[in-house]
Amino acid sequence: MVPFGGWDMPVQYAGLKAEHEAVRTGAGVFDVSHMGEFRISGPDALKFLQHVTPNDVSKLKTGRAQYNWLPNEQGGLVDDIYIYCQAENEYLMVVNASNIDKDWAHLESLKSGFDVQLANESDHWALLAVQGPKAESLLQPHVDVDLSAKKKNAFFAAKLFGFEVRLARTGYTGEDGFEVFVEAKNAEVLWNKLLALGIAPAGLGARDTLRLEAGFPLYGHEFSDQIHPLSSHYTWVVKDKDFYGRAALQQAPTQKLIGLKLDKVPVREGYPVKVGGQVVGQVTSGTTSPTLGHPIALALVNTAQADAPAFEVEVRGKDHAALRAEVPFYKGS
Template sequence: MSESHGPLKKTPLNAVEKELGGKMVDFGGWELPVQYSGILEEHEAVRTKAGVFDVSHMGEITVKGPQALEFLQKTTSNDVSQLTDGRAQYTGLLYPNGTFVDDIIIYRIAEHEYFIVVNASNADKDLAWFRSQQEILDVAVVNESANWAQLAIQGPDAEKKLQPLTDIHLSKIKYYRFERGNVDHAPAIVSRTGYTGEDGFEVYIAPDHAPKLMKKLVHEGVKPCGLGARDTLRLEAKMALYGNDIDDTTTPIQADLAWIVKLDKGAFNGHDVLAKEKADGPPRKLVGFELLDRGIARHGFKIVEGGKEIGVVTSGTHSPTLKKSIGLAYLPLDKSAQGSEFTIDIRGKEARARVVPTPFYKRAK
């Protein structure tokens, strides 16, 4: 977990998390639970039943105005024109050189209004970047982060556990769609999205209503889960983590996220760089691997060949579901084919690894 200077920021659920026995850590300047009963138990609960995560540290930005669509088409890689009201889209917020400012989710609220969820560590940077791109466009960019708490209810039982608490018909919400309604008698946005590889929902609700909702979910048997399980779950599902797998030195093509790059929508930040990478192949590619030797490869561990560094591990863990040591790494394109073997320097010891298909885990439909 990252460390910061100064007092830690707290989410509206901080007191409840401590009541529930959360082991609190410094996560990018936020005091958040790394675990409650234990990472393995929490991971298992999400894979088999249901777990709830506090994601209130994430940032929320609204983009409104007659030219909101034009503005988002220019600044992001996916095709925002494909959205209709009630649909969401995963995309890259990009610099002109094609690298990530952030990876974000855009929700279309209305024709000229979009609700954007950004990574906590990037919230201020993203807001500043959006504003620097406004130029003469008729669009307002507003930081709404203080107005929202966010709970993620994830797992095969998520719908069953959340439905009694809302007037929204959850079964009607398809993947990457959302509805507005009431949750626990408070106005909320509920989307069928998540960061675990399981079915589930993300609930955006006013900060003062969040603690009661969290307590009710836990009372109904939804397991409180911390950052540790969130990381093992997302890695098994091969969902990128900003700051580890993607950052301002990586492009979506390099990160194996070509599906969020829509070159035919017209000009956008990084368009020409990404078109070239798509045509010629990127210099490196993010791949999934499993270790063939003992150990766990962690973020920053070097991939070596003939005494030289040729790549780097971006994420790694012992997969609770697969009972294997897995990870993500950047390798030169010519060494990134499935089945290729390579060597990782794990604290001075060489460990063999093999490129494998991803996601590592895919839930049964």
Template sequence: MKTTPLHPAHLALGARMGPFAGFEMPIQYTSITSEHLAVRGWVGLFDVSHMGEFWIRGPQALAFLQFATLNDVSRLKVGRAQYSMLPNAQGGVVDDIYLYRTGEEEYLMVVNAANIEKDWAHLQALAEGFRVSLEDASDFFALLAVQGPRAVATLQKLCEVELENRKKNDTFMGRLVGKWVRFARTGYTGEDGYEIFVAPDEVGAVWQALLDAGATPCGLGARDTLRLEAGFPLYGHELTDQTNPLCTPLAWVVKTQKDFYGKGALLEAPCPRRLVGLLVEGGVPREGYRVWQGEREVGVLTSGTHSPVLKKGIAMAYVDSSLATLGTSLEVEIRSRRTEAKVVEMPFIRSSA
């Protein structure tokens, strides 16, 4: 089992650790609910150093990434980032990613921890014929996420570079508690904040300074409930090698005006079921639970939890396309008992930022 550079710090804080994507990671420090509410109400701090990072450089870096990803990379100016996906040849998704343009011919791609080896092999194969160099830099980065309505103010106290007026998806270099880091105004919680790329041997000092400044340490349990309230997908759940992104609310990522790998298969793949958000009135919905309309099974949950903010069950599910309309009444089977559910708009809650 791999560990992040902050593993000793997590143990010192008494975190409950557990396996995730081949890493031993903190699941929670106090409780998932208290950590979740700390992010919604103040500022939370996550160790996400398990994520993978790839450098893509060269005179044809843009052309290569236009072909390898679904979003329009040509729109990225230096210092900007975008959410995107890596399509496969069958109309499914290899992974969902974040792409940062860090120079004229240089990009940094952040990939999911469970997919590092798969994504690396996929990109290397696609790069043949392009004048581009790839580097797996996953071991050379630690990554922190500082999220919440007080995230920017908390960070600002510890650095000289201006943070408040930066736009969502901006990325830039600066010093944080004396350490040279990359700031990115991105995140996975639905709240304002930054993700901080820092050298592994310097992340401990940054982590401790943020805790001393009032940030609450948060584990992967709260990260999951937060991303669900925000309507964000998790690869292996909402997105897989078999799921067509055009059958999800993330269809906006697919820029059909350009050529990309597997374009024909993706555009031709049908959508017998679509990904929707469900508000569940009773019980706690979980992945794999079945969705019904009357006596007909019409779908399955991909993720589910109890929302600490709404105090109700929330879930994402693939349901028959004819039932994906907002307001449709369905039922979710929870432990052999069916409870009312309704198709609702995502995100389930919206940040005030």
């Protein structure tokens, strides 16, 4: 267990590799109740969300979810978020745990002039993420909804083991799965029922290796208040509309987020990335991929050197060869 965002969080249960493989081949469940949930409602809810985010929330119909950002005015991100449309002009926004207070203050500062109500429901909800190719088949006998009819990014009410929940076909592992929003008071019983199905409990360690294999950015690593988000492969998030922070995002980024693979030596956040012995950037996330069997990393490098034929990563004073790798490193089910 480790402290994380004001919570005690599990790094591992049976072990990182076993948990990682359970999610890739069967199903695992993550307790991500530390995430924040804001309800945004009122006549101007859509108009407000269109103002504070760059993705087109008007495309988000009832029962659907959308990945989005909260830009600042300096060309960085306050946070990266998910928005779930529960009804017309009623949305649930899920934010990163360490950013709850910052995000709340940001949204409150921008709501003037909008007929919108904000409610911080973070303490009300627990969030359990059931992920893996067997997630649907394991959950189906215990839920009152045909899960096979629900496409990726679906968001819907259901009863799971008799509990009133909301399910979202979303996740952070590169695999299929469902994130379960349940009242916090019912979370422990529901967790134990999921484990009784043979779903493996998984911790922060496996969550990080899974998301890195899938090429998913992590706030505080690939995104931050200072990192230009268009340096990443997520440029599709920004649509042609007016939004807060647009002018800064229109400035071309000076760095590019790339994937790297190495033969043997694992690399970590902050390690220098070089071309021809000259530092051109640094690793933002790195691990040894349990699925691929070799080290992988995401790195922010100067745009001018992003397409270099070869790189080196400095590890404890010694340079190790690295090759550019396509992101995602692994495509799941």
